[in-house]
Amino acid sequence: CHVLDMIGWCEEGNKIWREKYPSSCSDLRARTNLDFQLGEYEEADYILVASKLEEESFINHGFKDKIKRIPFAVDFDKFKPINKDYSKLKVVLGGGDSVRKGYPEARESCKKVDLTLNLIPSQPRGPNFMVKELNKYNVCLAPTREDGYPCLVLESLSCGLVPIVSNRNGVKDLIESGKNGFIIDITKPKDEVINDIVDILERLKSNPSLIKDM
Numbered sequence: 001c002h003v004l005d006m007i008g009w010c011e012e013g014n015k016i017w018r019e020k021y022p023s024s025c026s027d028l029r030a031r032t033n034l035d036f037q038l039g040e041y042e043e044a045d046y047i048l049v050a051s052k053l054e055e056e057s058f059i060n061h062g063f064k065d066k067i068k069r070i071p072f073a074v075d076f077d078k079f080k081p082i083n084k085d086y087s088k089l090k091v092v093l094g095g096g097d098s099v100r101k102g103y104p105e106a107r108e109s110c111k112k113v114d115l116t117l118n119l120i121p122s123q124p125r126g127p128n129f130m131v132k133e134l135n136k137y138n139v140c141l142a143p144t145r146e147d148g149y150p151c152l153v154l155e156s157l158s159c160g161l162v163p164i165v166s167n168r169n170g171v172k173d174l175i176e177s178g179k180n181g182f183i184i185d186i187t188k189p190k191d192e193v194i195n196d197i198v199d200i201l202e203r204l205k206s207n208p209s210l211i212k213d214m
Helices: 003-017 034-043 052-060 103-112 129-134 151-158 170-174 190-206 209-213
Strands: 047-049 067-069 091-093 139-142 162-166 182-184
Touching (some): 003 034, 052 067, 052 170, 091 103, 129 151, 162 190, 190 209
Parallel strands (some): 047 067
8 A cells, every 4th residue: 555554554553552562663664664665655756556445545535547457366376275174163363473464453353262363484385385374274364454455365275265354455346345355444443453354254264165155
């Protein structure tokens, strides 16, 4: 998304979670060369984006005439369900343990439902590592504060995982909530966000066959 939206939305999350999850908070404003980034937008002939979320973000900042939306692709021959186990709910976070990726909301929700929140190792091991890793799970939890079009969630969907994403996650373009995944509103107060995720997890936990059907 536009850098000012990315920073602003993540700062909203930092304010909410800084006390309880300080290590998950990242000062994107301090790490970003704003003058350079904003200058690049002005100088570019076109700005390529992958999702409607990103497109709307740039349009809202005055770049309507420069936007070209080209969604990312996934290799369906590689990323596919392999020996999936739908007998028990197994949840993986669709990203790292940061506020931006929705780690605090995901962790708090899983604790309430007595589920383990698994994370993908940061260093892949071997060419088929990600396919094997994703096929260990059947639910991908990604209540992101900002994520334009995360490949990990896209690949999870292709591997037969049920995605639970936020309305600030570009992969929502592919999801019809309640049919092939779920979309939650990350802009709600944090307790409401957690309750919404808990309701979905409890529904899937009590009816694992629903995961396979979705």
